[in-house]
Amino acid sequence: MNYETYQGSKVLITGGIGFIGSNLARKLVNLGAEVLIVDSLIPEYGGNLFSISDIQDKVEINISDVRDEYSMRYLVQGKDYLFNLAGQTSHLDSMNDPYTDLDINCRAQLSILESCRKYNPNIRIVFSSTRQLYGKPDYLPVDEKHLLRPVDVNGINKMAGEWYHILYNNVYGIPATAIRLTNTYGPGMRIKDARQTFLGIWVRLLVEGKAFEVWGGEQLRDYTYVDDAVDALLMAAIEDNAIGKIFNLGGDCVISLRDTAKTMIEANGGGEFTIREFPPERKRIDIGDYYSDDRFIRSVLGWEPKVSLQEGLTKTLKYYRENLEHYL
Numbered sequence: 001m002n003y004e005t006y007q008g009s010k011v012l013i014t015g016g017i018g019f020i021g022s023n024l025a026r027k028l029v030n031l032g033a034e035v036l037i038v039d040s041l042i043p044e045y046g047g048n049l050f051s052i053s054d055i056q057d058k059v060e061i062n063i064s065d066v067r068d069e070y071s072m073r074y075l076v077q078g079k080d081y082l083f084n085l086a087g088q089t090s091h092l093d094s095m096n097d098p099y100t101d102l103d104i105n106c107r108a109q110l111s112i113l114e115s116c117r118k119y120n121p122n123i124r125i126v127f128s129s130t131r132q133l134y135g136k137p138d139y140l141p142v143d144e145k146h147l148l149r150p151v152d153v154n155g156i157n158k159m160a161g162e163w164y165h166i167l168y169n170n171v172y173g174i175p176a177t178a179i180r181l182t183n184t185y186g187p188g189m190r191i192k193d194a195r196q197t198f199l200g201i202w203v204r205l206l207v208e209g210k211a212f213e214v215w216g217g218e219q220l221r222d223y224t225y226v227d228d229a230v231d232a233l234l235m236a237a238i239e240d241n242a243i244g245k246i247f248n249l250g251g252d253c254v255i256s257l258r259d260t261a262k263t264m265i266e267a268n269g270g271g272e273f274t275i276r277e278f279p280p281e282r283k284r285i286d287i288g289d290y291y292s293d294d295r296f297i298r299s300v301l302g303w304e305p306k307v308s309l310q311e312g313l314t315k316t317l318k319y320y321r322e323n324l325e326h327y328l
Contacts, residue, residue: 018086039061040064093154098153131248132154133180177244177245185224203264203316222291223251248296251291261273263309267310
């Protein structure tokens with residue numbers, strides 16, 4: 001796909017100091033876009049200034065919260081593209097503190113869209129949604145027609161946030177697309193806890209030379225390397241056929257957690273893990289097997305994952321061996 005469209009364009013990334021946001025910002029800078037990053041840098045939500053240290057002087061950074069409608073009203077003006085990646089991603093946090101999750105993943109999304117409606121109705125929006133909306137699958141692989149049945153507060157609020165975008169597209173003509181991400185991994189992901197993905201903890205412990213735990217082990221998953229996720233976001237924003245649509249992202253393979261752990265140890269050149277039972281508080285919101293049917297995005301946008309799990313894990317582990325102290 002031709003990314004020349006981004007040359008000289010004005011782009012706003014919410015959550016732009018986070019994992020996917022920082023990788024997206026770097027790619028957009030390389031494509032010649034003028035990038036404004038908005039991030040609250042609330043410690044629990046994954047923003048890490050080190051992740052943009054190499055492009056810090058090439059982007060504009062605004063430390064503010066997407067819940068602040070007055071700042072969003074000002075920030076959306078004059079922008080060509082909005083990549084709306086700000087969110088609370090922890091499923092356990094959403095159950096322990098549902099009101100904060102509601103504020104960030106639901107109410108804030110509505111106020112961002114209201115700012116766009118009033119001050120920049122032509123802005124092109126791509127919203128990062130999640131596979132968590134599907135809950136426990138009725139069938140596999142899961143396509144976009146699957147029933148939505150979230151198993152936690154986070155999933156319900158992300159579902160509302162996604163549908164606000166589609167509603168504003170349909171009713172007000174604000175061009176929006178939603179992409180339901182699966183397990184995204186790569187350099188810059190949160191590794192100090194499991195708030196973003198369990199893979200982060202595994203990576204950290206491996207790099208530290210410690211054994212890690214695999215809960216269950218037989219569950220099937222798919223994974224998207226961050227560069228492939230960034231490509232999907234960029235493609236969705238410039239393809240007219242993507243407007244008003246919702247896409248699943250998948251990975252290059254379907255693999256069990258146990259085999260994921262083995263692949264990671266192979267990529268690391270050594271290490272060990274133990275299998276243990278699911279903790280009761282996680283078992284209640286575990287979805288069992290999940291992997292995406294991503295044929296829709298492949299057919300509409302021509303997207304496909306380019307980075308294999310083995311290659312992606314090798315790159316990720318190398319990154320954290322070199323930069324571990326900045327992510328602890």
